[in-house]
Amino acid sequence: MARESKGMTIMRRIDELAFHTETPGMLTRTYLTDAHQHAAALLADWMRAASMSVRRDAAGNVIGRYEGCTPDAPALLTGSHFDTVRNAGKYDGNLGIVLPIACIAEWNEQGRRFPFAIEVIGFAEEEGVRFKATLLGSRAIAGTFDPAVLDKCDEQGQTMQDVMAAAGFDFRQLGAAAFKGENVLAFIEVHIEQGPVLLNENRPVGIVTAISGASRFLVTVHGLAGHAGTVPMALRRDAAMAAAEIGLYIEKRCSGTSELVGTVGLLEVPNGAANTVPGKAIFTIDIRAESDDVRRAAVADVLDAMQKIAQRRNVTLDINQTHEAKSVRCAPWLQEQLADAIAGCGLPVRYLPSGAGHDAMAIATLTDIAMLFVRCGNNGISHHPDETITAEDAETAATVLSRFIENFAPRR
């Protein structure tokens, strides 16, 4: 029997993992549910099959170690998360665990070891669905886990620490889950792009330059409700049209700069009715960019334009900032080695920022990070059952990661 290609193994195992869901018929696998624990056990099996030693830390992370030529060598880290959003796609996160396991399995068959160890981490929690707190797994490993979140409750009213205890994890050991910087060489995360850029440019993989910083606002517009038939246009204080004008300003301001995006994702006219001039509108603003300066300049312009629009339209605004995160840069020396690996596979090198957050963000406080994006199908749709990649791209990405690791030169 011919050996299964790495691409095929990866696709098959991704399908296998997707059987473990809280909700039959759709993939939902949140932190420390039965489905989540089953997925963890499956990942551990595959790690062991590749001769990795497997441990689980107090956060529930699954960590497989493939020793180097000498024991206790410092480790190159890789991995991603195995929790999911509700009604998720199956590649988000999971690909970044299953893929390096397949690479290691091949080296293991070849009896090949490196001057460094490789640790593959299945991060137990990234999405923040169950406890409204994100990056739990990677923060535990980076030593930045916030103990305050242990008191957060899920929808059933169970605290995170009770849920952890019931699953056999002792939150008092969370500190010991933190890696020591001196044992770590770097972190590289393989992840689906979750967007259409590589698809549209016909590139199987891309090098992430940075995880974009983000600013978010929740805005309420207060205008004056009125009868749609009896209030002349010139006398209106239409809250919805003020929101519309602001939205289009954001869209225009954030267009034309390739690394900048701005979105009005939530837009509501409470109690809206066909025959009423809206007196109130609520919307969100989400602005992201690779460069914090570019983002801050856009935010400043948007806030300024909002005030001018509000003044001209005689409406008032309540503006609440709900989120602010700086950009996290991928290390140039790792990007270079990744570019060499991609070029060495005969592929074009495409750099792009990641607009979405990833475990690598949290790991960046522990060690230098890199990310390899893999092309999505279906217009780049993600967090949705239609999320997809091809087996060919999985194979290509695995080949690129293998080449990167085989040629990996730790920073001096």
Place this chain on the structure above:
Amino acid sequence: MARESKGMTIMRRIDELAFHTETPGMLTRTYLTDAHQHAAALLADWMRAASMSVRRDAAGNVIGRYEGCTPDAPALLTGSHFDTVRNAGKYDGNLGIVLPIACIAEWNEQGRRFPFAIEVIGFAEEEGVRFKATLLGSRAIAGTFDPAVLDKCDEQGQTMQDVMAAAGFDFRQLGAAAFKGENVLAFIEVHIEQGPVLLNENRPVGIVTAISGASRFLVTVHGLAGHAGTVPMALRRDAAMAAAEIGLYIEKRCSGTSELVGTVGLLEVPNGAANTVPGKAIFTIDIRAESDDVRRAAVADVLDAMQKIAQRRNVTLDINQTHEAKSVRCAPWLQEQLADAIAGCGLPVRYLPSGAGHDAMAIATLTDIAMLFVRCGNNGISHHPDETITAEDAETAATVLSRFIENFAPRR
């Protein structure tokens, strides 16, 4: 004791009527509820006190007749509705019944009669709240009552005909409620403006030129949902921004023409979230104008612009027309006599269209109509407890109506 002014009587009786509500603490008086029947009885009392003969027709309308110099003379009709919306203002409709009763009471005290009878009609239903069918009272009198609505149910599941029977009204007599054209000279309705035009121009009353025609649409925009961080601006198919651009086009297209208004009253992004590019948006369009040509031209431009915007943004539109009504013109000969009455009171003459529908719309198929608008306070707010007028304006409007009727010359 000094005689109470007509303005004071009107304000006091409006307050009196407002006690009759289905909901303590707020005014809601829908068709044939106990509150509605009590209000009808009160109106009948006030009519009788002014020496009017009172009858109720099969639709529940309260009709008071003040005979002319000779019995059975053809009648000048006036009146408005005494049902209300939920959490209503107390002047909408009610003013147009209470006000002419006060005028007639004065003539009755003076022993004054005219060569024509005057009939004051309290229309039992205009707003359409209970059975989702509007203008029931005026349509019965115009002979255009649609028998199909008798089978409509209220929220308790009672059919209109059962509710009518329980209140002592026989739907089989609805045909007999229709007035004969030869017995009628004209109809004039006094009504609050329900808008801010007279208030902003400091005019106590205005002459309605026409009840605007209206076109309404419900539009669904289908774009493509995506991650707010990962889909570059140029690759987006944002349904909300398409709706925003269409909304602003409507606003701009309908501005600058004094008789034209265009409104996006409902605007929704289903399941909108800060970090998601909206894949779907739903909104309404309401376009009204005094001139049907002006309205149709605006609607055509809006539909055209929508297609262009949709094409450019690569989104698709489902456009459903939900309403289409032609403009109803107020008779020029009645407008002239109303202008004479206003000028005769030393007041400036202001013409304006009515963007809202009124009982006069239905009566227009029976006889020529006129409408006198009375200035609202509070920015012209209506259908709301803050709806208000001043006693002084009530007095002024009563004086104008009295002068109009005293000098009324039937069309030859």
